[in-house]
Amino acid sequence: MSITDALLAFTFSAALLTLTPGLDTALILRTSTIEGTRKAIQTQIGINAGCLAWAAAVACGLGALIAVSELAYNLLKWTGAAYLAWLGVKMLFKPRSKMGEVRLAQGKQNGFLRGFFGNLLNPKVGIFYVSFLPQFIPTGHSPVLWTFGLVLIHLLLGTLWSALLIGCTRRLSSVLKRGKVVKWLDRSTGAVFLLFAARLALSRRPG
Template identity: 60%
Template sequence: MSVTDSLLAYTLAATLLTLTPGLDTAMILRTAAAEGGRKAFHAALGIDMGCFIWGALVAFGLGALLAVSELAYAMLKWCGAAYLLWLGIQLLLRPRRHFSFSQGQVEKNSTNNWFIRGMLGNVLNPKMGVFYVSFLPQFIPAGHSPVGWTFLLVAIHVLIGTLWSLTLITAARYASGVLKKPAVVKGMDRLTGCLFLLFAVKLAMSRR
């Protein structure tokens, strides 16, 4: 896969994944609706910082492993493929019908600093680390630095996420209603599930 192909494929995948409703979307929408766009944007910046923290942890650990160990590379590849396969099957067989915006789901700490809330909500979610480890390596072209490319891919993910957060903040009055529709939630889950399955096969067939 060429550099251009990697960037285009990753950007498409990251965009679809970002648009799929999750905890971050719930936090942005709930904050924008209840406390205003400014605090919601602070939360979005905190979420972005959490992505960079996970990216740094994954980049340096991933780079070291891939550089010195064929076995580590193989284990990472198969574990990542199995994880993506499992996640894709779950989304296809059991897509959600509802997306909750309850306050208890998105507020897990007592701080009034929404930047800190967004960051901690991301950093304390181990699924983010597992997702980055299993997903990002597929888009690192052969012969390129895993560390540098990991940060680049995380930056693209953050940019897409920030644009999506700004869109949600701007359309907070309408977005929550759309994302509560069962057909929309089920469709996005199934689309993401198909994407995960495709990438699981691609990762399993990849070579160093």
């Protein structure tokens, strides 16, 4: 596979992955709608940092360890599931009722850390990188440099997608910030987080 073919194939595959609704999309939508553009941008930066941390881990061999070690995979899996469940329960059973209340209650929460740990505590990201990225590394080229290069392409696509989501929610902000809608968004996102927590807890290590 030539360098051009590898880049085009990976960009297309990563774009499909990015557009597939998942935890990151739900987190960005909810944060942008309820907490505003600034917190949503912080969250996206945190997600990107989590991806870079996974890239470094994969480049150093940790991703391969998680892929082959049942204990390492389960440890990270249950930690991630517990974190998602904690976030989900808070949103589901303690939804906000208005924007002022959201800002007061959530002002001290760090959007960056929320996005970072939400991504870092998902072992499937590491499994994806360790199993997916090598397919697009041309023979004879540095696996470390190409791992980071491909992850940067993934991050660029994710950032563009998040910017589009944030822009759409800003146009609808007057509707989305109504009390009943705020409660619905909190509870819906909480339910989604609990669903992802359950899926993660019931998942098995590939292979």
